[in-house]
Amino acid sequence: MIEYLDRGATVTDVLYAEQINKIRYEIRKKQRSKLAKIVLFHQDNASAQKSAVAMAAIRDAGFEILEHPPYALDPASSDFYLFLRLKEYVKGQRFEDDTVVGRCSTEFFRCSR
Known part of the structure; x- marks a missing residue:
């Protein structure tokens, strides 16, 4: 979801x-x-x-x-794995507005299953 x-x-x-x-x-x-x-x-x-x-x-x-x-200073291991991959996925892209960011991240999550 x-x-x-x-x-x-x-x-x-x-x-x-x-x-x-x-x-x-x-x-x-x-x-x-x-x-x-x-x-x-x-x-x-x-x-x-x-x-x-x-x-x-x-x-x-x-x-x-x-x-x-x-008081964990580190993110959860699942967050670290997820956001590291998302960061790589959007690397070098420019987004015009929040809607485009949403579409891009939704595409990432759908492809990452």
């Missing part, structure tokens, strides 16, 4: 909870058997992600949280 926010938008606990519900729906829609198994959910320690609203949404979705170390 890819979702882009408007420039300057803030991820709030309510928005994050809505995104969790969308993720659960997408998993259910695409791979029904996956929700019967444990879904490990990895997130960092941002306040919107650790709020009571977000934690309730994760619990209600049936996800199990894979904890991120509280």
Whole structure:
């Protein structure tokens, strides 16, 4: 699932909870058997992600949280791998606006499966 926010938008606990519900729906829609198994959910320690609203949404979705170390200076290994490849993919390109950036990154994610 890819979702882009408007420039300057803030991820709030309510928005994050809505995104969790969308993720659960997408998993259910695409791979029904996956929700019967444990879904490990990895997130960092941002306040919107650790709020009571977000934690309730994760619990209600049936996800199990894979904890991120509280003071880790390094990005998660999955983030490092992903963004290193994305950086290489867009190297040398110029983007006219956010819409073009969104299309390019969506293309990258679709090709990286």
